[in-house]
Amino acid sequence: MDSTVRLSDVAKRAAVGVGTVSRVLNGSANVSAATRQKVLHAIAELGYVPNLVARSLAANRTGLIAAIIPVIGNTQHSEVIQGMTDVLHAHGMNLMIGASGYSDQVELQVIEAFLARRPDAIYVTGVRHSEAVRSTLQRSGIPVVEGSNLTDRPIDTVVGYSNFNASVDLTRLLINRGYRRIWYVTVTRDFDDRIDDRLEGFRSAVSTGLELKTDVIRCENSFDGGAEAVRLAMASNVGVEAMIFATDVMAVGGLLECQRRGINVPARLAIAGFDDLTIAASINPSLTTIKVDRVDLGRKAAEIIVNRLQGNDHSSRIVDVGFQVVERDSTRRP
Amino acid sequence: MDSTVRLSDVAKRAAVGVGTVSRVLNGSANVSAATRQKVLHAIAELGYVPNLVARSLAANRTGLIAAIIPVIGNTQHSEVIQGMTDVLHAHGMNLMIGASGYSDQVELQVIEAFLARRPDAIYVTGVRHSEAVRSTLQRSGIPVVEGSNLTDRPIDTVVGYSNFNASVDLTRLLINRGYRRIWYVTVTRDFDDRIDDRLEGFRSAVSTGLELKTDVIRCENSFDGGAEAVRLAMASNVGVEAMIFATDVMAVGGLLECQRRGINVPARLAIAGFDDLTIAASINPSLTTIKVDRVDLGRKAAEIIVNRLQGNDHSSRIVDVGFQVVERDSTRRP
DNA sequence: GAAAATATTGGAAGCGCTTCCACAAGTTCG
DNA sequence: CGAACTTGTGGAAGCGCTTCCAATATTTTC
Numbered sequence: 001m002d003s004t005v006r007l008s009d010v011a012k013r014a015a016v017g018v019g020t021v022s023r024v025l026n027g028s029a030n031v032s033a034a035t036r037q038k039v040l041h042a043i044a045e046l047g048y049v050p051n052l053v054a055r056s057l058a059a060n061r062t063g064l065i066a067a068i069i070p071v072i073g074n075t076q077h078s079e080v081i082q083g084m085t086d087v088l089h090a091h092g093m094n095l096m097i098g099a100s101g102y103s104d105q106v107e108l109q110v111i112e113a114f115l116a117r118r119p120d121a122i123y124v125t126g127v128r129h130s131e132a133v134r135s136t137l138q139r140s141g142i143p144v145v146e147g148s149n150l151t152d153r154p155i156d157t158v159v160g161y162s163n164f165n166a167s168v169d170l171t172r173l174l175i176n177r178g179y180r181r182i183w184y185v186t187v188t189r190d191f192d193d194r195i196d197d198r199l200e201g202f203r204s205a206v207s208t209g210l211e212l213k214t215d216v217i218r219c220e221n222s223f224d225g226g227a228e229a230v231r232l233a234m235a236s237n238v239g240v241e242a243m244i245f246a247t248d249v250m251a252v253g254g255l256l257e258c259q260r261r262g263i264n265v266p267a268r269l270a271i272a273g274f275d276d277l278t279i280a281a282s283i284n285p286s287l288t289t290i291k292v293d294r295v296d297l298g299r300k301a302a303e304i305i306v307n308r309l310q311g312n313d314h315s316s317r318i319v320d321v322g323f324q325v326v327e328r329d330s331t332r333r334p
Numbered sequence: 335m336d337s338t339v340r341l342s343d344v345a346k347r348a349a350v351g352v353g354t355v356s357r358v359l360n361g362s363a364n365v366s367a368a369t370r371q372k373v374l375h376a377i378a379e380l381g382y383v384p385n386l387v388a389r390s391l392a393a394n395r396t397g398l399i400a401a402i403i404p405v406i407g408n409t410q411h412s413e414v415i416q417g418m419t420d421v422l423h424a425h426g427m428n429l430m431i432g433a434s435g436y437s438d439q440v441e442l443q444v445i446e447a448f449l450a451r452r453p454d455a456i457y458v459t460g461v462r463h464s465e466a467v468r469s470t471l472q473r474s475g476i477p478v479v480e481g482s483n484l485t486d487r488p489i490d491t492v493v494g495y496s497n498f499n500a501s502v503d504l505t506r507l508l509i510n511r512g513y514r515r516i517w518y519v520t521v522t523r524d525f526d527d528r529i530d531d532r533l534e535g536f537r538s539a540v541s542t543g544l545e546l547k548t549d550v551i552r553c554e555n556s557f558d559g560g561a562e563a564v565r566l567a568m569a570s571n572v573g574v575e576a577m578i579f580a581t582d583v584m585a586v587g588g589l590l591e592c593q594r595r596g597i598n599v600p601a602r603l604a605i606a607g608f609d610d611l612t613i614a615a616s617i618n619p620s621l622t623t624i625k626v627d628r629v630d631l632g633r634k635a636a637e638i639i640v641n642r643l644q645g646n647d648h649s650s651r652i653v654d655v656g657f658q659v660v661e662r663d664s665t666r667r668p
Numbered sequence: 669g670a671a672a673a674t675a676t677t678g679g680a681a682g683c684g685c686t687t688c689c690a691c692a693a694g695t696t697c698g
Numbered sequence: 699c700g701a702a703c704t705t706g707t708g709g710a711a712g713c714g715c716t717t718c719c720a721a722t723a724t725t726t727t728c
Contacts, residue, residue, distance in 0.1 A: 006684060006685085007684065007685060007686095008684080008685095011708095016707075016708080017707060017708035017709055018684095018685085018686090018708080018709070019686080019687075019688090019707070019708060019709065020706085020707060020708075022685070022686055022687080023686095023687095023706095023707090025685095026686080030705065030706060030707085031706075031707085032705085032706060032707090035706080035707080049446075049449065049450050050450060050684090050685080051450070051452065051683090051684055051685070052450045052451045052452070052685090053387065053390045053391050053396060053451065053452050053683090053684080053685085054391050054683070054684035054685035054686090054713090055684080055685050055686075056387045056685085056713095057387050057388050057391050057683090057684080057685070057686090057712095057713050057714070057715085058684075058685040058686040058687080058712080058713055059685075059686055059687085059713085060686090060713070062387060064430070064451075071416065072412050072413075072415050072416040072419060073409055073412045073413030073414075073415070073416035073628070073629060074409070074412070075407055075408070075409055075412075078406050078407045078408070078409075078412040078415075079406075079407030080407075081406050081407070081412075081431070082405065082406040082407040082433060085406060085431065085432055085433055086433075089432065089444065089447065092447070094430050094432070094447065094448065094451060095430065095431055095432075096398070096428050096429065096430055096431075097415070097419065097429055097430075097431050098419055098423065098428070098429075099416060099419055099420075110423065112383075113423070113426070113428065114428065115383065116383050116384055116385070116386045117386045117387065117398075117428060118385065118386070118387050222612075223612065223613065223615075223616040224616070227616070252613070252616075253616060256616050256617060256618055259593075259618045260618055278556075278557065278583075279557065279586070279613060281557075282557035282558070282561075282586075282587060282590050283590060284590055284593045284594055294407070295407060340714060340715085341714065341715060341716095342714080342715095345678095350677075350678080351677060351678035351679055352678080352679070352714095352715085352716090353677070353678060353679065353716080353717075353718090354676085354677060354678075356715070356716055356717080357676095357677090357716095357717095359715095360716080364675065364676060364677090365676075365677085366675080366676065366677090369676080369677080384714090384715080385713090385714055385715070386715090387713090387714080387715085388683095388713070388714035388715035388716090389714080389715050389716075390683095390715085391683050391684070391685085391713085391714080391715070391716090392682080392683055392714075392715040392716040392717080393683085393715075393716055393717085394683070394716090
């Protein structure tokens with residue numbers, strides 16, 4: 001394991017040329033079985049570990065993939081990363097990770113820093129980026145995968161689900177269940193296209209509305225924010241029957257506030273969220289929400305990248321991993 | 335931004351030697367102001383972006399840090415990563431991430447794969463590792479930071495908090511509050527030293543126990559597992575007064591089960607957790623737990639690494655970031 | 669004002685690999 | 699049996715930087 005052992009040392013030990021050792025390492029077919037054995041022996045004897053930095057420079061290929069998510073310490077996004085590393089690790093590739101903090105400017109900085117390291121591909125969260133980001137990525141010349149939402153005009157490739165459609169379906173579910181006075185709770189701060197699309201999905205679903213009474217309010221994306229939203233709804237005089245939250249975090253916060261105030265969910269107020277956090281299935285009552293297999297989304301993103309890098313370029317530019325409306329007790333009419 | 339622009343192109347354009355351009359890029363003091371300006375101009379004109387792969391090879395320093403956590407899609411661990419990237423990014427360094435899945439064997443594989451990329455330092459979660467991992471890390475010759483627990487015999491450096499002491503303090507809090515029949519709920523599967531130390535902390539705190547009646551049971555580390563534990567406790571005839579869970583996930587699961595069964599917490603049963611998940615403060619009743627600033631832990635780990643790499647080696651080998659016992663309603667005697 | 673010290677600069681060597689080209693050694697075929 | 703292929707192999711060149719040494723320019727010192 002002494003890292004001062006170089007490929008040329010292996011070549012010397014095995015009494016072959018450096019080219020041959022390199023061919024053995026890279027699995028080239030043009031090495032006789034006998035020679036291959038000699039080389040493998042020498043590698044084992046010396047405890048040789050290839051220097052991937054040197055390989056990267058010589059081969060113009062690093063085996064590094066860059067991924068940018070808004071916040072790392074956040075299950076929804078890091079689950080995608082988990083899926084990616086699973087697949088990449090199996091292919092001898094590694095993941096560099098960075099956070100944009102939902103800021104266009106930081107996103108650009110992080111991308112530029114990554115590109116200087118010559119990753120073989122890059123994953124970015126969301127599908128709407130600043131012009132600077134788009135053009136920087138385009139000029140980079142490497143595969144770009146956008147994730148966690150869908151668009152028909154990806155920079156390169158997109159793998160995700162339609163936040164818009166999911167929100168439409170969820171809203172329709174509530175309408176079908178008979179709810180008419182529905183509030184939609186989204187976040188105060190400008191987050192990203194995923195949150196925007198969820199709101200638009202709601203608006204679209206209720207636009208055809210017959211006798212619907214709807215409203216949109218904004219709160220902090222936190223448990224407290226959700227609780228605050230419920231307080232606002234209760235304080236109003238419009239008789240809100242159902243609240244759809246843009247995220248499970250807010251929805252759970254709202255549900256807990258209902259527990260505190262003795263508001264019966266769903267009899268008095270129905271609640272729905274989005275993301276299917278683990279807690280959604282366990283809370284009382286269990287929370288109706290949108291479920292997406294994020295680990296699988298990450299795996300798919302990585303598979304697309306691996307395929308592209310291996311030259312199998314026939315995969316689609318737009319991969320829809322789908323979503324699932326999970327109806328639970330928080331919206332089930334008694 | 336054309337990536338075919340090389341350092342030598344900049345040198346030509348600025349009519350200086352390649353060494354001078356390199357010195358400007360690396361902030362060497364020995365460049366006259368006039369020359370520096372010429373070079374900076376040429377860089378801007380050509381849109382030159384240094385190739386960090388080549389730099390890594392030549393300088394024998396990659397600016398990459400490797401981090402291994404058990405599971406990436408898990409707030410407790412990925413928050414540490416968030417803190418690390420914050421600091422590393424500010425120093426032009428980047429983070430490679432991998433997951434061990436709580437397996438010694440996978441951990442070793444991931445570490446070996448990382449080392450081939452010549453990271454400047456490596457972060458690993460926990461303080462008890464297989465002998466193979468310890469020796470591999472030791473021979474790597476780079477700074478090694480172990481995190482999220484404490485030991486007096488680190489491989490190199492450790493930054494964390496005492497899971498043992500935290501568990502002792504939490505247990506004593508319950509004893510002080512008058513609880514005597516206390517069950518400790520830990521996980522079924524062999525996880526890591528952190529979970530082990532929490533159990534040992536409990537055992538130590540109750541060992542001096544006067545008229546204490548305690549027991550240890552094992553459940554899945556999930557909401558359902560926690561619920562199951564509560565069911566077991568209720569089914570027993572020993573009159574359990576308090577349950578301490580090794581993780582907030584289980585504790586929250588237990589609390590929700592109490593809600594379902596109408597078990598008054600803490601009047602009938604007190605509940606405590608460990609980790610201070612965000613939900614702990616919002617759930618009903620709010621959950622007594624152990625709080626650690628994990629993002630800050632990650633920042634500290636990264637700062638240690640940066641300092642070490644800059645040659646400021648005078649920092650301690652053992653950094654205790656501390657913990658906080660947060661008493662909330664789930665254990666407050668009525 | 670010359671010697672000594674210091675500041676600045678150019679460019680060759682080298683980091684540890686991959687890859688290409690040239691060539692040797694077998695194989696096949698007419 | 700020799701030409702025409704095929705297969706296997708060695709090693710030089712080169713990836714784009716850093717760094718060191720030698721050389722030159724500038725400043726300081728007495």
